[in-house]
Amino acid sequence: MxxxxxxxxxxxxxxxxxxxxxxxxxxxxxxxxxxxxxxxxxxxxxxxxxxxxxxxxxxxxxxxxxxxxxxxxxxxxxxxWPDHHNPLLPMDPYGRAVARFWIDFGHQLKDMFMALVLSSGEDKVNEVEKMLRRIQDEALGDKKFFNGDRIGLVDLCFGWIAGPWLECSQELATEEHVLDMETLPTLCRWIADFRQQRVIEENLPEREAMLAIIKRVKKRGSKLNP
Known part of the structure; x- marks a missing residue:
């Protein structure tokens, strides 16, 4: 070939x-x-x-x-492209199944958060907070990353929480912050660790450009991601 x-x-x-x-x-x-x-x-x-x-x-x-x-x-x-020194999924079948469960859960969270961005409302804020807490307590626990000591696929799928997507969306959606150190300290620690990784730090959209496009999305009432 x-x-x-x-x-x-x-x-x-x-x-x-x-x-x-x-x-x-x-x-x-x-x-x-x-x-x-x-x-x-x-x-x-x-x-x-x-x-x-x-x-x-x-x-x-x-x-x-x-x-x-x-x-x-x-x-x-x-x-x-398997890499046994840095796998993005657990090696055992059960661990992979659990990872896929949380990846799917993350999609549900993002859909709910986008509904909050477009319409706002205290009920949606509470639901997002509950889902974030569940992710923190049940998926992340006391691990550095969702995959353990290294970034894995679950971390990548939750990466929008750590980037300008959630930060800018939240700024336009509600005065209440659904994610802060006081209410979700472990998840906030994960965000800091995730963003410090060179691959992540060097590959994020510019915040002001992101804020501008989310403003247009909110005004049109359409979806953020093509």
Whole structure:
């Protein structure tokens, strides 16, 4: 197989946290890839052909074959480029099942948080706080990262909590902070540890640009991630 045929391409959009989790995984694995920025108002023919069902980013293309949906892409990366010294999923089947459970739980949290951004309301704030506490107490516990001593797929899927996505969204959604050191100290500690990792620190969207796009999203009442 030629190097051209085996190359890795990632179709993305600069503000999407789903895209960033794939970028983080590729960089943690040391996988070289070509990044292709999409215009979500005028999606490329390639993107439409590679993801004809949802027509969204991210899409990873490896050996000419497309893989869509970020959670699926992350597991594809883990299986295609295994690294027993730094696995992104636990080695045992039960540990992997638990990790997949929390990855799915994280998607539910993000949907609820976006509802809060778009409509606000004390009931939604309380629900988000409850889910964050459950993540802190039941998924993270006393570990440094959700995967243990190193970042794993669960950490990457919760990465939007640590980046400007939640910070900017919360700023526009409500005066009450759903995440602070007083109420969720362990989760706040995780955020600090996660952001200090070089791969994360060097690959985050600019805060002011993120704030501007979330303002537009809130005004339109549409979704943040393409």
């Amino acid at each position: 030629s190097s051209l045929e085996s190359r890795v391409r990632l179709y993305g959009f600069w503000s999407s946290s789903y895209v960033y989790r794939v970028i983080w995984a590729l960089k943690l694995k040391g996988v070289e890839y070509e990044y292709i920025e999409e215009d979500i108002m005028n999606k490329s023919q390639a993107l439409l052909e590679y993801n004809p069902v949802h027509k969204k980013v991210p899409v990873l293309v490896h050996c000419g074959k497309p893989v869509a949906e970020s959670a699926v892409i992350l597991q594809y990366i883990e299986e295609t």
